[in-house]
Amino acid sequence: MSPRIGLLGFSIECNRFAPIATEADFAGRTLFRGKALLDEARAATPRMLAELPGFVADMDAAGAWEPVPLLLAMAEPNGPVEAGFYRVLLAEFEAGLRAALPLDGVYCVMHGAALAEGDDDPEGTIQTLVRGIVGPDVPVVASYDLHGNISDADVATIDVLIGYRTNPHMDMRERGAESAQMMRRLLSGVRTHIARVRLPIVPPTVTMLTGADAPVRPYGELIDLGQRRMAEAPYVGRVLNVSVMGGFAFADTAFNGLTAVVTATDAAAATALAQELAAAGWERRAQFHPRLITLPDAVDLALHAGRAGKPPLIFADVADNPGGGGRGNTMFLLEAMLRAGVSGALVGIIHDPALAAEAHALGAGASFTAHFNRQSASDFSKPLHVRATVVRLHQGPINCRRGIFANSLVDLGPSVALDLGGIVVVVVSRRVQCADPAFFEAFGLDIGAARVVQVKSRGHFRGGFDEFFSHDQVIEVDTPGLTSPLLHHFEWKNLPRPVVPLDSHVTWSGT
Numbered sequence: 001m002s003p004r005i006g007l008l009g010f011s012i013e014c015n016r017f018a019p020i021a022t023e024a025d026f027a028g029r030t031l032f033r034g035k036a037l038l039d040e041a042r043a044a045t046p047r048m049l050a051e052l053p054g055f056v057a058d059m060d061a062a063g064a065w066e067p068v069p070l071l072l073a074m075a076e077p078n079g080p081v082e083a084g085f086y087r088v089l090l091a092e093f094e095a096g097l098r099a100a101l102p103l104d105g106v107y108c109v110m111h112g113a114a115l116a117e118g119d120d121d122p123e124g125t126i127q128t129l130v131r132g133i134v135g136p137d138v139p140v141v142a143s144y145d146l147h148g149n150i151s152d153a154d155v156a157t158i159d160v161l162i163g164y165r166t167n168p169h170m171d172m173r174e175r176g177a178e179s180a181q182m183m184r185r186l187l188s189g190v191r192t193h194i195a196r197v198r199l200p201i202v203p204p205t206v207t208m209l210t211g212a213d214a215p216v217r218p219y220g221e222l223i224d225l226g227q228r229r230m231a232e233a234p235y236v237g238r239v240l241n242v243s244v245m246g247g248f249a250f251a252d253t254a255f256n257g258l259t260a261v262v263t264a265t266d267a268a269a270a271t272a273l274a275q276e277l278a279a280a281g282w283e284r285r286a287q288f289h290p291r292l293i294t295l296p297d298a299v300d301l302a303l304h305a306g307r308a309g310k311p312p313l314i315f316a317d318v319a320d321n322p323g324g325g326g327r328g329n330t331m332f333l334l335e336a337m338l339r340a341g342v343s344g345a346l347v348g349i350i351h352d353p354a355l356a357a358e359a360h361a362l363g364a365g366a367s368f369t370a371h372f373n374r375q376s377a378s379d380f381s382k383p384l385h386v387r388a389t390v391v392r393l394h395q396g397p398i399n400c401r402r403g404i405f406a407n408s409l410v411d412l413g414p415s416v417a418l419d420l421g422g423i424v425v426v427v428v429s430r431r432v433q434c435a436d437p438a439f440f441e442a443f444g445l446d447i448g449a450a451r452v453v454q455v456k457s458r459g460h461f462r463g464g465f466d467e468f469f470s471h472d473q474v475i476e477v478d479t480p481g482l483t484s485p486l487l488h489h490f491e492w493k494n495l496p497r498p499v500v501p502l503d504s505h506v507t508w509s510g511t
Contacts, residue, residue, distance in 0.1 A: 002064040002065050002066045003065050003066065003104035003105060003187055004065075004066045004068055004100075004102065004103050004104050004105075005059070005065060005066070005067055005068060005103065005104060005105045005106065005107060005183065006068045006070055006096075006097060006100055006103045006105070006106040006107070006130075006134075007037065007038070007041075007052065007055075007056075007067055007068065007069045007070060007072070007106075007107055007109075008070040008071055008072065008093060008096070008097075008106070008107075008108055008109070008126075008130075009051075009052060009071075009072040009073065009074065009108060009109025009110065010073050010074075010089065010093075010108075010109075010110060010111075010114060010122060010123070010126055011049070011072075011073070011074040011075075011109055011110060011111040011114070011145070012026075012073075012074065012075045012076075012077065012078065012081065012111055012114050013077040013111055013113045013114070013145065013147060013248055013251075013323075013324065013325070014077065014078065014079060014080050014081070014113060014114050014115035014250075014251055014325065015077060015078070015079060015248075015250040015251070015324055015325025015326075015482060015483065016079065016080065016115060016250060016251060016252040016493075017079070017250060017252075017325070017482050017490065018077075018078055018079035018250075018325035018326075018327075018482055019078065019079045019327075020078070020079045020080060020081070020082050020117070021075055021078035021079055021080065021081045021082060022082050022085060023082070023085040023088075025075040025076065025078055026073045026074065026075040026085075028075075028411075028430055029047075029074055029075050029076055030047055030048040030049075030072060030073070030074035030075070031072070031073050031074075032048070032069075032071070032072050033069075033070070033071050033072075033092075034069055034070070035069065037052075037069040037070070037071070037072050038056070038067055038069040041053045041055075041056045041069075042056060042057075042060075044407075045399060045407055045408055045409050046408055046409070047397075047408065047409045047410075047411075048072060048074060048408070049074060049172055049404075049408070050172035050173035050176060050407075050408070051109050051143045051172050051173070051175055051176035051179070052072060052107075052109050052176060053173060053176065054172065054173035054174060054175065054176025054177040054179075054180070055107055055109075055143075055176040055177065055179050055180045055183075056176075056180075057173075057176075057177065058176070058177035058180035058181065059180045059183075059184075062180070062184060068100045068103060070092075070093065070096040070097065070100065071089070071092050071093060071096060072109060073089055074109075076322060076323070076431055076432055077322065077323055077324050077325045078325055079115075079325060080115035080116055080117050081114065081115065081116040081117065081122070082116075082117060083116065083117035083118055086116040086117065086119065086122065090125070090126070090129065093126060093129060093130070094129055094133065097129075097130060097133045097134065098133060101133070101134070103134055103138060104138065104139075104187060105138060105139040105140070105141070105183050105186065105187060106130055106134060106138065106139070106140045106141075107141050107142075107143075107179055107180075107183060108126070108127060108130065108140065108141070108142040108143075108158070109142075109143055109176075110123045110126075110127075110142050110143065110144050110145075110148070110154075111123070111144065111145045111147070111148060112144040112145055112147065112148015112149055112150065112154065112163075112245065112248075113145065113147050113148055113149055113247070113248035113251045114251075115251055115253075120251075120253045120254070120494070121151045121153060121154070121253070121255075123142075123144075123148075123151075123153075123154050124151045124152070124153025124154050124157065125153070127140065127142060127153060127154065127157035127158055128153055128157050130157070131157040131158075139159050139183060139186035139187060140157065140158045140159055141158065141159060141160045141162065141179045141182050141183050141186070142154075142158045142160070142161055142162070142179075143162045143163070143164075143175050143176060143178075143179045144161060144162065144163045144164070144243065144245065145163070145164055145169070146163045146164040146165070146167055146169075146208075146243070146244070146245055146246050147205075147208075147245075147246060147247060147248040148163065148245045148247065148248070149245070149247045149248060149251055149253050149255050149256050149257070149259075150196055150198070150245050150247075150255065150259045150261060151253075151255045152255075155194045155196055155261065156194075158194070159182075159186055159191075159192050159194075159263075160179070160182045160186070160192055160194070160240065160241055160263045161194060161241070161243055161261050161263060162175050162178055162179050162182065162241055162243060163175070163243030163244070163245050163261065165210065165223050165227070165243075166210050166211075167208050167209055167210045167219070167220075167246070167459060168211075168403055168404055168435070168459055168460040168461075168462050168463030168464075169404045169460065169463070170403065170404070170463050172404070178241070182240065182241070185240070190240075190265065191265065192240060192263050192264065192265060193263070193264055193265070193266060193267040193270045194261065194262070194263050194270060195261070195262050195264070195267065195270035195271040195273075195274040196259055196260065196261045196262075196274060197259065197260050197274045197275055197277070197278040197511065198255070198257040198258070198259040198278075199257055199258045199259070199278055199281050199282055199285075199508060200257060200496060200498065200499045200500060200506050200507075200508055201257060201258040201281060201282075201285055201288055201499060201500045201501075201506075202247060202249045202256050202257055202258070202487065202495060202499045202500070202501075202502070203219060203246050203247065203249075203258055203288045204249065204288065204289075204290040204485035204486070204487055204501065205248075205249070205318070205321075205324060205458045205459065205483070205485050206290045206292070206318055206458065206459065206476055206485045207219065207287065207288045207289070207290055207485075208246045208459070209459065209462070210223055211462070211471075213470075213471055214471060215471055215472070216287060218281075218284035218287035218288060219244070219246055219258075219288075221280075221284065222244045222260075222277055222280055222281050222284070223242075223244050225277060225280055226242030226243075226244055226260070226262075226273070226277050227242065229242070229273055229276070229277075230242055234269065235264070235269055235273055237265075238264050238265050238266060238269040239262060239263070239264045239269055239270070239273055240263045240264060240265065241262070241263040242260070242261075242262050242263075242273065242277070243260075243261045243262075243263075244258070244259075244260055244261075244277060244281075245258070245259045245260075245261055246258055247259065248324070249487055249495070250324060250325060250482070250483065250490075252490075252492055252493060252494045252495050253494050253495070254494050254495075254496060255496075256494075256495050256496060256499075257496060257499065258278075258281050258288075260273075260274040260275075260277035260278045260281070261274065262274040262277075275510070275511070278510075279510065282508050285500045285506070288500055288501055289500075289501045290476075290485040290486060290501075291476075292318070292476050292477060292478035292485065292486070293475050293476060293477050293478065294477075294478055295332065295333065295336055295477060295478065295479055296336075298315055298333065298336075298475055298477045299336050299337060299340045299342065301313060301315075301475060302315065302337055302340070302342045302345070302452045303340055303341070303342055305451045305452050306344060306450075306451030306452070307451070311473050312450060312451045312452065312453070312468075312469070312473065313451075313452055313453075313469070313473050313474075313475055314452075314453045314454075314455060314461070314465055314468070314469040314473060314474055314475070315333065315452065315453070315454045315455070315475045315477055316455055316457060316458065316459075316461060316474060316475065316476045316477065317330070317332075317333050317454060317455065317456050317457075317477060317479060317481070318457075318458045318459075318476050318477065318479075318481075318483065318484070318485055319477075319478070319479045319480060319481030319482070319483055319484035319485070320380065320456055320479065320481035320482070320483065321433055321456060321457055321458035321481075321483040322351065322431045322432055322433040322456060322457075323432075323433035323435065323457060323458055323460055324458055324482070324483035325482055325483060326456065326481050326482045326483045327351060327376070327378055327380070327381055327431065327482065328349065328350060328351035328431050328432075328433070328456045329350055329351050329352055329372070329373055329376060329378070329381045330378075330380045330381055330382070330479065330480065330481050331372060331373065331381070331382055331383075331384040332380075332479040332480060332481075333454060333477055333479055334347055334350075334384070334423070334425065334454065335384055337423060337452070337454070338386060338420060338421075338423060341422070342422065342423060342452055343421075343422030343423070343451075344422065344449075344450055344451035344452060345422065345423040345424070345450060345451065345452035345453070345454065346423075346424050346425075346426075346440055346445055346447065346450045346452070346453045346454070347423055347424070347425040347426070347453075347454040347455075348425065348426035348434045348439055348440055348454075348455060348456070349412070349415075349426045349427070349428045349432070349433075349434045349439050349455075349456060350372065350425055350426065350427045350428070350456070351427075351428055351429075351430070351431040351432075351456075352372055352373065352427050352428075353413065353414075353429040354371075354374055354375050355370055355371065355372060355374070355416075355427050356413070356414050356415055356416050356427045356428060356429045357414060357429070359388075359390050359393065359416035359418065359427070360393055360395075360414050360416065362390060363390065363393075364390050364391070364392060364393055365389070365390060366389070366390045367387065367388070367389045367390075368387075368388060368390075369385055369386070369387055369388070370385070370386055370387070370388035370418055370420070371383065371384075371385050372384040372385070372386075378482075380480050380481050380482065386420050387420070387421065388418040388419065388420050388425075389418065389419045390416060390417075390418060391416075391417040391418060391419050391424060391443065391444075391445075392416070392417045392443045392444055393414075393415070393416050394412070394414075394415045394416070394417075394442050394443055395413070395414050395415070396411065397409040397410065397411040398410050398411070398412060398436075398438050398439065398442050399438065400436040400438050401436065401437070401438050402436055402437060402438075402463065402464040402465075402467070403435050403436055403460055403461070403462075403463030403464030403465075404435050404436075404460045404463060404464070405435055405436045405438075405464070406436075410432060410436070411430060412428040412429065412430050412432065412439065413428060413429030413430040414429045415427060415428040415429060415442075415443075416443075417443035417444075417445060424445060426439060426440060426443060426445075433455075433456055433457040433458070433460060433461070434455040434456050434457050434461060435455075435457050435460035435461050435463065435464045436464045437464055437465060437467070437468070440453075447465070447468050448468060453465070453468075453469070458483060458485075462474065487501065487502050488502060
């Protein structure tokens with residue numbers, strides 16, 4: 001008999017300080033049910049992140065199976081999910097699972113940093129629901145973003161937890177395929193134990209790079225250590241997965257913290273390796289302090305970039321990262337560069353539907369006064385008025401080619417490139433971080449010819465723009481915003497304290 005595998009997912013990274021996420025936020029990104037979900041997962045350029053396509057492709061290649069697609073809800077990072085829509089999703093998950101029985105296994109595409117109004121652990125809630133319906137003996141595998149905050153329920157309700165291993169996230173499809181391989185091992189009779197150890201460290205986002213060429217990579221070193229130890233005695237053959245979860249500070253939960261999660265065939269191996277990795281993380285605690293460039297220094301660097309033998313530079317507006325719940329429309333860095341007379345610059349992508357609509361109504365070549373943030377009520381999204389010329393208009397999905405969005409479709413809505421006089425800005429109607437060069441290239445803009453590029457992104461731009469900029473050409477700028485890596489700017493209500501890097505006297509008992 002071909003195994004019947006249920007497919008479902010709920011994936012959103014939630015910033016407690018950002019506006020509520022609604023059904024429209026999911027519908028505008030990824031909200032698929034039944035056959036449409038499976039068809040999209042098998043598409044050449046799916047409108048979903050790559051875990052589920054990776055899982056389906058690996059299962060397809062391995063032999064006969066019966067996929068049972070239920071519901072996949074994904075959205076761009078935002079605030080907690082609106083309670084009414086969350087209840088609708090839970091009811092759909094429950095009804096779909098009950099109607100699908102009997103199932104031989106369930107694959108859950110999760111994130112780990114979701115929030116809902118009234119529920120700080122939607123992943124644990126959904127997985128508890130799954131386990132309660134399918135029973136204790138049906139294999140349940142879940143894949144997580146490495147920014148996941150891991151609760152008791154997140155690990156107690158499943159057989160294997162598989163976290164990303166790259167940041168920027170370049171391995172989502174591979175982790176989906178690994179999830180399929182683990183599912184088949186569980187179906188063959190393998191039984192697992194999951195151990196987790198959480199540290200009093202809440203890594204700021206900019207301290208969590210994993211690439212071998214990253215300038216400082218304490219987090220990447222922990223992931224590398226876990227992968228090496230899996231292949232060494234006494235763990236080889238016993239440990240099935242090591243996931244070092246960095247967490248997402250802005251979720252502000254009671255279970256925030258850098259966490260080692262180990263799945264093994266025996267509890268002793270899982271516990272020992274999780275403790276070893278946690279100890280290695282604690283040794284590196286001093287490296288989890290962010291270092292950013294001030295706004296005046298950033299402007300000075302921009303004025304000289306690409307001149308007199310100096311290389312071009314890419315400036316990361318990390319405090320306004322839509323990939324972490326930022327609104328993608330703060331003007332601090334753009335306005336400072338305009339006032340200083342920076343030229344030869346590309347800026348993207350600014351989320352301003354009203355401005356994009358006005359530019360589309362005026363048409364290519366039109367000159368007008370661009371009113372940024374005329375409809376924004378955010379404390380950080382201040383208005384900016386500047387003369388602009390419409391360079392090029394765009395509407396419809398963009399075929400993305402690199403990094404986190406590679407080989408997928410992303411719809412920016414009605415969008416426009418505006419020339420502000422030496423600085424060309426891409427303005428979009430749908431909020432997303434600027435992680436792919438295609439978001440400039442769709443407007444005919446030449447990134448390679450720019451002296452300065454400014455992106456609304458925390459780190460995923462590194463996986464998309466690394467063909468133009470090396471790590472030493474990246475400037476992370478200290479500006480105000482909902483995703484500032486300087487965590488002392490926020491009023492934390494649930495975060496465990498004391499923690500690194502917020503507090504000066506932090507201890508850890510070793511367990």
